[in-house]
Amino acid sequence: MSSFKETMKKITSNPVYVKWLKDAWPYLTGAILLSLFQIVTLATTYNPWGVTGPYTNWGAWIFELFGGSVDKWYYFSSEGMQRTLENGFLADGGSVRNAGLILGALLAVLFASQFKIKKIKSKKQVVAAVLGGLLMGYGARIAYGCNIGALYSGIASLSLSGWVFGIFLFLGAIVGSKLLVKYFM
Amino acid sequence: MKEVMLDCFGEACPIPLVKAQNKMKEMDIGDILIVSIDHSCAMKNLPDWARGEGHNVEVEETGDGEWEVVIEKVK
Numbered sequence: 001m002s003s004f005k006e007t008m009k010k011i012t013s014n015p016v017y018v019k020w021l022k023d024a025w026p027y028l029t030g031a032i033l034l035s036l037f038q039i040v041t042l043a044t045t046y047n048p049w050g051v052t053g054p055y056t057n058w059g060a061w062i063f064e065l066f067g068g069s070v071d072k073w074y075y076f077s078s079e080g081m082q083r084t085l086e087n088g089f090l091a092d093g094g095s096v097r098n099a100g101l102i103l104g105a106l107l108a109v110l111f112a113s114q115f116k117i118k119k120i121k122s123k124k125q126v127v128a129a130v131l132g133g134l135l136m137g138y139g140a141r142i143a144y145g146c147n148i149g150a151l152y153s154g155i156a157s158l159s160l161s162g163w164v165f166g167i168f169l170f171l172g173a174i175v176g177s178k179l180l181v182k183y184f185m
Numbered sequence: 186m187k188e189v190m191l192d193c194f195g196e197a198c199p200i201p202l203v204k205a206q207n208k209m210k211e212m213d214i215g216d217i218l219i220v221s222i223d224h225s226c227a228m229k230n231l232p233d234w235a236r237g238e239g240h241n242v243e244v245e246e247t248g249d250g251e252w253e254v255v256i257e258k259v260k
Contacts, residue, residue, distance in 0.1 A: 116250030
Protein backbone atom coordinates (compact mmCIF):
# COMPACT_ATOMS: atom_id res chain seq x y z
CA MET A 1 0.00 0.00 0.00
CA SER A 2 2.79 2.35 0.89
CA SER A 3 4.55 1.62 -2.40
CA PHE A 4 1.32 2.51 -4.23
CA LYS A 5 1.26 5.82 -2.38
CA GLU A 6 4.89 6.41 -3.27
CA THR A 7 4.22 5.68 -6.94
CA MET A 8 1.26 8.06 -6.92
CA LYS A 9 3.39 10.75 -5.33
CA LYS A 10 6.06 10.22 -7.98
CA ILE A 11 3.45 10.67 -10.71
CA THR A 12 1.71 13.70 -9.21
CA SER A 13 5.00 15.53 -8.64
CA ASN A 14 6.38 14.67 -12.09
CA PRO A 15 6.80 17.92 -14.08
CA VAL A 16 5.44 16.33 -17.26
CA TYR A 17 2.27 15.25 -15.41
CA VAL A 18 1.90 18.69 -13.84
CA LYS A 19 2.38 20.51 -17.12
CA TRP A 20 0.24 18.31 -19.39
CA LEU A 21 -2.45 16.85 -17.17
CA LYS A 22 -2.69 18.79 -13.90
CA ASP A 23 -2.41 22.47 -14.74
CA ALA A 24 -4.75 24.18 -17.17
CA TRP A 25 -3.25 24.74 -20.62
CA PRO A 26 -2.62 28.38 -21.62
CA TYR A 27 -5.42 30.13 -23.54
CA LEU A 28 -3.15 30.43 -26.60
CA THR A 29 -2.60 26.65 -26.77
CA GLY A 30 -6.34 26.10 -26.56
CA ALA A 31 -7.01 28.69 -29.25
CA ILE A 32 -4.51 27.14 -31.66
CA LEU A 33 -5.85 23.62 -31.08
CA LEU A 34 -9.47 24.75 -31.53
CA SER A 35 -8.55 26.49 -34.79
CA LEU A 36 -6.80 23.40 -36.12
CA PHE A 37 -9.61 21.02 -35.14
CA GLN A 38 -12.36 23.21 -36.59
CA ILE A 39 -10.50 23.03 -39.92
CA VAL A 40 -10.38 19.24 -39.59
CA THR A 41 -14.10 19.28 -38.80
CA LEU A 42 -14.95 21.35 -41.88
CA ALA A 43 -12.72 19.22 -44.11
CA THR A 44 -14.10 15.85 -42.94
CA THR A 45 -17.81 16.55 -42.34
CA TYR A 46 -18.28 19.42 -44.88
CA ASN A 47 -20.06 21.33 -42.10
CA PRO A 48 -18.56 24.01 -39.87
CA TRP A 49 -18.18 23.20 -36.18
CA GLY A 50 -21.38 23.46 -34.18
CA VAL A 51 -22.54 22.22 -30.79
CA THR A 52 -26.23 22.93 -30.18
CA GLY A 53 -27.44 21.59 -33.56
CA PRO A 54 -26.57 17.97 -32.70
CA TYR A 55 -28.06 18.44 -29.21
CA THR A 56 -31.33 19.34 -30.90
CA ASN A 57 -31.16 15.97 -32.67
CA TRP A 58 -30.56 14.31 -29.28
CA GLY A 59 -33.76 15.98 -28.10
CA ALA A 60 -35.66 14.60 -31.10
CA TRP A 61 -34.27 11.08 -30.51
CA ILE A 62 -35.21 11.18 -26.83
CA PHE A 63 -38.69 12.45 -27.76
CA GLU A 64 -39.03 9.54 -30.24
CA LEU A 65 -37.85 7.11 -27.56
CA PHE A 66 -40.95 8.08 -25.60
CA GLY A 67 -43.17 7.50 -28.63
CA GLY A 68 -43.26 11.08 -29.89
CA SER A 69 -42.82 12.15 -33.49
CA VAL A 70 -41.10 15.25 -34.85
CA ASP A 71 -41.87 14.53 -38.54
CA LYS A 72 -44.32 17.42 -38.71
CA TRP A 73 -42.13 19.92 -36.85
CA TYR A 74 -40.93 22.67 -39.14
CA TYR A 75 -37.34 22.48 -37.85
CA PHE A 76 -37.03 18.77 -38.64
CA SER A 77 -39.22 18.75 -41.78
CA SER A 78 -36.46 19.03 -44.41
CA GLU A 79 -35.33 15.89 -46.21
CA GLY A 80 -31.76 16.23 -44.97
CA MET A 81 -32.89 16.59 -41.38
CA GLN A 82 -35.19 13.55 -41.67
CA ARG A 83 -32.30 11.52 -43.09
CA THR A 84 -29.99 12.58 -40.23
CA LEU A 85 -32.58 11.51 -37.66
CA GLU A 86 -33.22 8.19 -39.46
CA ASN A 87 -29.53 7.33 -39.79
CA GLY A 88 -29.10 7.58 -36.06
CA PHE A 89 -26.56 8.76 -33.50
CA LEU A 90 -23.39 7.08 -34.78
CA ALA A 91 -23.88 8.38 -38.34
CA ASP A 92 -24.22 11.97 -37.11
CA GLY A 93 -20.68 13.37 -36.90
CA GLY A 94 -21.76 16.28 -34.73
CA SER A 95 -23.41 13.98 -32.20
CA VAL A 96 -20.33 11.79 -31.93
CA ARG A 97 -18.19 14.91 -31.53
CA ASN A 98 -20.45 16.22 -28.75
CA ALA A 99 -20.23 12.86 -26.96
CA GLY A 100 -16.44 13.13 -27.28
CA LEU A 101 -16.61 16.62 -25.80
CA ILE A 102 -18.31 15.34 -22.65
CA LEU A 103 -16.05 12.28 -22.42
CA GLY A 104 -12.93 14.38 -23.00
CA ALA A 105 -13.91 16.86 -20.29
CA LEU A 106 -14.50 13.97 -17.89
CA LEU A 107 -11.13 12.39 -18.72
CA ALA A 108 -9.31 15.70 -18.30
CA VAL A 109 -10.83 16.33 -14.89
CA LEU A 110 -10.12 12.74 -13.78
CA PHE A 111 -6.48 12.92 -14.93
CA ALA A 112 -6.07 16.12 -12.91
CA SER A 113 -7.91 14.43 -9.99
CA GLN A 114 -10.31 17.34 -9.76
CA PHE A 115 -13.60 15.46 -10.13
CA LYS A 116 -16.28 16.56 -7.71
CA ILE A 117 -20.05 16.25 -7.62
CA LYS A 118 -21.14 19.72 -6.62
CA LYS A 119 -23.91 20.38 -4.16
CA ILE A 120 -26.94 22.36 -5.18
CA LYS A 121 -26.88 25.39 -2.91
CA SER A 122 -30.36 26.80 -3.30
CA LYS A 123 -33.63 26.48 -5.19
CA LYS A 124 -32.73 29.75 -6.89
CA GLN A 125 -29.76 28.01 -8.50
CA VAL A 126 -32.02 25.27 -9.93
CA VAL A 127 -34.52 27.79 -11.31
CA ALA A 128 -31.73 29.87 -12.86
CA ALA A 129 -30.05 26.81 -14.41
CA VAL A 130 -33.28 25.47 -15.94
CA LEU A 131 -34.41 28.91 -17.12
CA GLY A 132 -30.95 29.70 -18.50
CA GLY A 133 -30.78 26.36 -20.31
CA LEU A 134 -34.20 26.83 -21.89
CA LEU A 135 -33.39 30.38 -23.01
CA MET A 136 -30.01 29.36 -24.43
CA GLY A 137 -31.46 26.36 -26.26
CA TYR A 138 -34.38 28.35 -27.65
CA GLY A 139 -32.13 31.26 -28.62
CA ALA A 140 -29.61 28.99 -30.30
CA ARG A 141 -32.28 27.49 -32.57
CA ILE A 142 -33.92 30.83 -33.40
CA ALA A 143 -30.47 32.28 -34.22
CA TYR A 144 -29.46 29.18 -36.25
CA GLY A 145 -26.55 28.49 -33.94
CA CYS A 146 -24.88 29.07 -30.61
CA ASN A 147 -21.64 30.84 -29.76
CA ILE A 148 -19.85 28.05 -31.63
CA GLY A 149 -21.99 27.49 -34.74
CA ALA A 150 -23.09 31.11 -35.22
CA LEU A 151 -20.22 33.10 -33.69
CA TYR A 152 -17.05 31.03 -33.95
CA SER A 153 -17.82 29.20 -37.20
CA GLY A 154 -19.56 32.26 -38.61
CA ILE A 155 -16.46 34.40 -38.16
CA ALA A 156 -14.19 31.56 -39.29
CA SER A 157 -16.25 31.35 -42.52
CA LEU A 158 -15.72 35.10 -43.07
CA SER A 159 -19.45 35.68 -42.63
CA LEU A 160 -20.75 39.06 -41.42
CA SER A 161 -23.46 37.29 -39.41
CA GLY A 162 -20.83 35.98 -36.98
CA TRP A 163 -19.76 39.53 -36.11
CA VAL A 164 -23.36 40.72 -35.73
CA PHE A 165 -24.03 37.72 -33.48
CA GLY A 166 -20.94 38.66 -31.46
CA ILE A 167 -22.09 42.24 -30.85
CA PHE A 168 -25.44 41.07 -29.51
CA LEU A 169 -23.76 38.32 -27.49
CA PHE A 170 -21.84 41.06 -25.65
CA LEU A 171 -24.99 43.15 -25.14
CA GLY A 172 -26.79 40.08 -23.78
CA ALA A 173 -23.87 39.27 -21.49
CA ILE A 174 -23.97 42.80 -20.03
CA VAL A 175 -27.70 42.50 -19.29
CA GLY A 176 -27.18 38.97 -17.96
CA SER A 177 -24.38 40.07 -15.60
CA LYS A 178 -26.54 42.88 -14.21
CA LEU A 179 -29.39 40.44 -13.56
CA LEU A 180 -26.95 37.98 -11.97
CA VAL A 181 -25.58 40.58 -9.55
CA LYS A 182 -29.11 41.78 -8.75
CA TYR A 183 -30.66 38.38 -8.04
CA PHE A 184 -27.71 36.21 -6.97
CA MET A 185 -25.62 38.31 -4.58
CA MET B 186 -5.74 41.59 11.57
CA LYS B 187 -8.61 39.20 11.10
CA GLU B 188 -9.32 36.18 8.92
CA VAL B 189 -12.55 36.06 6.94
CA MET B 190 -13.88 32.80 5.47
CA LEU B 191 -16.05 32.89 2.36
CA ASP B 192 -17.77 29.64 1.39
CA CYS B 193 -18.34 29.58 -2.37
CA PHE B 194 -18.73 25.80 -2.79
CA GLY B 195 -21.33 25.03 -5.41
CA GLU B 196 -21.20 28.54 -6.87
CA ALA B 197 -20.35 28.95 -10.55
CA CYS B 198 -18.44 31.83 -12.12
CA PRO B 199 -18.58 34.73 -11.81
CA ILE B 200 -20.36 34.55 -8.42
CA PRO B 201 -17.25 33.66 -6.32
CA LEU B 202 -15.39 36.60 -7.86
CA VAL B 203 -18.19 39.13 -7.26
CA LYS B 204 -18.71 37.84 -3.70
CA ALA B 205 -14.99 38.13 -2.97
CA GLN B 206 -14.87 41.65 -4.43
CA ASN B 207 -17.78 42.75 -2.22
CA LYS B 208 -16.22 41.13 0.86
CA MET B 209 -12.84 42.75 0.26
CA LYS B 210 -14.48 46.21 0.30
CA GLU B 211 -15.62 45.64 3.90
CA MET B 212 -12.19 44.49 5.09
CA ASP B 213 -9.26 46.44 6.51
CA ILE B 214 -5.66 46.47 5.30
CA GLY B 215 -3.80 43.41 6.59
CA ASP B 216 -6.96 41.30 6.81
CA ILE B 217 -6.99 37.92 5.11
CA LEU B 218 -9.83 36.55 2.99
CA ILE B 219 -10.05 32.80 2.43
CA VAL B 220 -12.41 31.83 -0.39
CA SER B 221 -13.40 28.15 -0.71
CA ILE B 222 -14.19 27.27 -4.31
CA ASP B 223 -14.96 24.14 -6.32
CA HIS B 224 -15.36 25.74 -9.74
CA SER B 225 -12.03 25.60 -11.54
CA CYS B 226 -12.49 28.85 -13.49
CA ALA B 227 -12.69 30.77 -10.19
CA MET B 228 -9.20 29.42 -9.53
CA LYS B 229 -8.08 31.60 -12.44
CA ASN B 230 -10.27 34.74 -12.41
CA LEU B 231 -10.19 35.24 -8.63
CA PRO B 232 -6.35 35.25 -8.27
CA ASP B 233 -6.01 37.20 -11.55
CA TRP B 234 -8.28 39.96 -10.24
CA ALA B 235 -6.69 40.07 -6.76
CA ARG B 236 -3.13 40.15 -8.10
CA GLY B 237 -4.15 42.89 -10.54
CA GLU B 238 -5.40 44.91 -7.57
CA GLY B 239 -1.99 44.42 -5.95
CA HIS B 240 -3.01 42.04 -3.15
CA ASN B 241 -0.99 39.01 -2.04
CA VAL B 242 -2.57 35.80 -3.30
CA GLU B 243 -2.01 32.11 -2.72
CA VAL B 244 -4.00 29.19 -4.10
CA GLU B 245 -4.09 25.90 -2.22
CA GLU B 246 -5.59 22.65 -3.46
CA THR B 247 -7.47 21.35 -0.42
CA GLY B 248 -9.16 18.30 -1.99
CA ASP B 249 -10.33 16.73 -5.26
CA GLY B 250 -11.71 19.68 -7.19
CA GLU B 251 -11.58 21.96 -4.13
CA TRP B 252 -9.37 24.98 -3.62
CA GLU B 253 -8.80 27.77 -1.17
CA VAL B 254 -7.83 31.16 -2.54
CA VAL B 255 -6.07 33.11 0.21
CA ILE B 256 -5.99 36.86 -0.35
CA GLU B 257 -4.17 39.32 1.91
CA LYS B 258 -5.52 42.84 1.54
CA VAL B 259 -2.49 45.13 1.21
CA LYS B 260 -4.11 48.42 0.23
